[in-house]
Amino acid sequence: NAGVMQNPRHLVRRRGQEARLRCSPMKGHSHVYWYRQLPEEGLKFMVYLQKENIIDESGMPKERFSAEFPKEGPSILRIQQVVRGDSAAYFCASSRLAGIETQYFGPGTRLLVL
Amino acid sequence: GENVEQHPSTLSVQEGDSAVIKCTYSDSASNYFPWYKQELGKRPQLIIDIRSNVGEKKDQRIAVTLNKTAKHFSLHITETQPEDSAVYFCAASSRGATNKLIFGTGTLLAVQP
Numbered sequence: 479n480a481g482v483m484q485n486p487r488h489l490v491r492r493r494g495q496e497a498r499l500r501c502s503p504m505k506g507h508s509h510v511y512w513y514r515q516l517p518e519e520g521l522k523f524m525v526y527l528q529k530e531n532i533i534d535e536s537g538m539p540k541e542r543f544s545a546e547f548p549k550e551g552p553s554i555l556r557i558q559q560v561v562r563g564d565s566a567a568y569f570c571a572s573s574r575l576a577g578i579e580t581q582y583f584g585p586g587t588r589l590l591v592l
Numbered sequence: 593g594e595n596v597e598q599h600p601s602t603l604s605v606q607e608g609d610s611a612v613i614k615c616t617y618s619d620s621a622s623n624y625f626p627w628y629k630q631e632l633g634k635r636p637q638l639i640i641d642i643r644s645n646v647g648e649k650k651d652q653r654i655a656v657t658l659n660k661t662a663k664h665f666s667l668h669i670t671e672t673q674p675e676d677s678a679v680y681f682c683a684a685s686s687r688g689a690t691n692k693l694i695f696g697t698g699t700l701l702a703v704q705p
Binding site: 482509511513519520521522523526533534536537569573576577578579580581582583584585586 | 685698
């Protein structure tokens with residue numbers, strides 16, 4: 479039973495480029511959460527999605543960031559026109575149900591913006 | 593706004609001693625409190641969690657206590673081992689149906705052999 483999968487594990491982009499981060503939840507899980515971890519800081523909630531729906535995007539920056547979780551395929555976190563301040567580790571987590579449910583984390587994507 | 597404070601930020605103990613990490617949350621509607629362990633460059637891994645209908649939960653050397661009145665919860669690790677060295681994060685669920693987690697800032701635990 480594979481855990482939460484994320485790819486790529488490391489991503490290097492130059493300022494102004496686009497970054498696409500992918501997350502495949504655990505088998506049987508239909509709820510996905512994205513968190514960002516800046517160096518030596520805790521995890522900050524970004525967005526919560528169910529299949530084909532964004533449920534809570536209260537932690538997403540208003541510009542350049544978007545997320546989707548299509549009916550088929552992984553969840554995608556997209557960052558347009560990256561800036562150096564976007565450099566961070568981006569983790570996704572999944573849960574089986576909504577409500578109070580354990581969230582299992584993926585290995586993260588470490589984004590470095592040059 | 594929603595906030596979780598975590599103390600201490602660093603903790604050094606001798607192997608075999610106990611370690612205690614404390615968290616305080618602000619949202620009285622929070623009802624789920626997980627603890628995650630994160631080793632350098634790795635994913636956060638759930639080590640124990642507690643729901644608001646209980647005051648204490650134990651799993652071998654790890655225990656968590658919850659005081660809902662004071663909005664405090666704590667992680668207790670007994671008989672610490674070098675492999676317990678990591679960053680530990682507490683979290684509290686946010687109000688509403690989204691189950692988003694509000695994380696503390698982390699505690700770097702170093703167990704000296």
